[in-house]
Amino acid sequence: MNNKIKIGLIFGGMSPEHEISIISAKSVYEHLDKEKYKVYSYYIDKNGFWSEVKSPEKLEERKSNPAPFIAFKGVSPFIEVVDIFFPVLHGPYGEDGTVQGIFESLKIPFVGTGVVGAAVTMDKVLTKKILEADGIPVADYLILWKNNDILEEPQRIKDSVYEALKFPVFVKPSSSGSSIGITKVKEPAALPSAIKKAFEYSEKILIEESIEGAREIEVSVFSDKSGIRVSIPGEVIPFNEFYDYEDKYELGKTKFEIPAKLPEKLVKKIQKTAHDSFKILELYGMSRVDFLLDKDNNFYVNEVNAIPGFTSISMYPRLWKESGIGYSELLDLLIQSGLQRYE
Template sequence: MTRQRIVLLFGGQSGEHEVSLNSATSVLKAIDSEKYEVQTIGISKSGQWHWGVNPVDWQSDSSIHGIQVNLIHDPSNPHFIALDGSQLPHNGKFDFIFPVLHGPFGEDGTIQGLFEMANVPYAGSGVLGSALGMDKDRMKAVFTQAGLPQAPYLTILRETLHKNMEKVLKSIEQSLGYPCFVKPANLGSSVGISKANSPEELLKALKLAAEYDRKIVVEKNIIGREIELSVLGNDEAQASVPGEILPSKDFYDYEAKYIDTGSRLVIPAVLDPQVVSSLQEKAVQAFHAVEACGLSRVDFFVTKDNQIYINEINTMPGFTQISMYPKLWEASGIPYSELITRLIELGFERFKDSRSRKISV
């Protein structure tokens, strides 16, 4: 049987570059080598694409370079070429791209647009689903339209913040109060997020978030358990069992996720059966609301009286074997290696469906 040629794409320019290397390392080890022949491409922090680099090597030495390549956007013959003129395996041709890119220029719809223009099948959500899933402001607007319960919030433009800081502070205090969470609208892995308990902390948090994005989302604090579910599928998506995060810090920030090992994951989360059912229904509803495809992790808060509030959707969650997304599916009966295969199959399914439509008369 001829193996399908898979390009594993990792790294990227965002602050989640190292997280991506961890995800790629796990995928590389677990992918079914009898079905798939894997080529690796690492995107450096400065944006160059390097064929043949190993994510493990990049973890220890980011100065290692492979063959610098570009993707040729010929819809009839998409392939990679080496910029130094050297010969690539199979002349740079491939069957499928599996991106494990997190954050801006990876899961925000930009690289997905590149794949679409080149007529390339790939894993995960398309342009719209990725963009909506990345932008917390637009995501929340879509969730509101879908009738999903969420914490009260405000969106503030950086320009408005700079022009009238005092008015912004007063508006947040009156409508949301303390404590509140301040987030850049378009970053992942809790980068740039702060919890503000006072006017002084709020001012500092707003200035920090403004360094990362022109839009800032401020949310009312919800006291509840942090519950996450994994979603798998395309039009007929399904949700996993829920898992609970017990953060080692005040909230589940970047350090608690990736550096501090004190945080714990409880899988499955201990919840009433009707709450589990409601969470699974809402997770799939959120997945379809943003038009996600393939995979997503959906995060919720559950209060003491079992009220459910959606927090966000992540269309390219961390994908190491110890990440919440695959661990939830493992607990739901889908092992890690099989999950990778399912995501490749779903990507091909979506590609076939999208190419069956007419785009001109």
């Protein structure tokens, strides 16, 4: 069969979500219909070195030695053999427009959003600024920059800032994911260590109002040249106090409610907001829009993930499944959407 579409699956990467990317890629690999596709697996190690491997399951079975991208491109069958790339990278150096930029500049088809949507949604501050400018509700926040670090300020300045905050607050790196570097802070005394931790991951961080007792609602979005589709909303019910790293990947105690139990009118509003956010942020192909819903059913867009988790238990494919599109069919649609990109 020579007419199979050749897919270049890219995973791993230099972000703290390296391992999660491998798990997502295993699942994507497994669900790609091998009658339709020939899959090439490209692994990026934690140093940013690329190599071709047998599959995401078999990283040790290398087909080429790890090399920096430019060198790798020279030695490995890569751009020349692949019809479309499928980046399954989470976090910086992959979900943020950098890898997408390689493909866009060479006009090579790839799955998912382009440079602008990926770069903006990787940055929580920019995402909020753009959304709120268009009237999309987001939680209140304060921005801190590393080169203008509040911890270096005189005590009276720190005190005035801390007094102005309404605790509890969430301290988060602007560009991270998987809850890495995020702390819920209940009192001023706990702020400095939370701020330090967030700065380990990002030059810019947020101190955000906590939506207390919030329900976490997520919507999957897909688009191709014919338009944008949104899934039914699902609810994440974390085991821990908030949906932290352990909850996401270690404990397996998180509960999911799909579809989320919400009044029909609210479902429509949330879906419309997911659709509008996707459009405003110039996303393409896929994204998961995450909401916080307060006790009075006011909702806020919390964040948008340009390359959402893709394990078989991940919300993105599960929400589509419950909306009538199975995992393999979803991959078909995403690939077709990516192939239409430059039309």
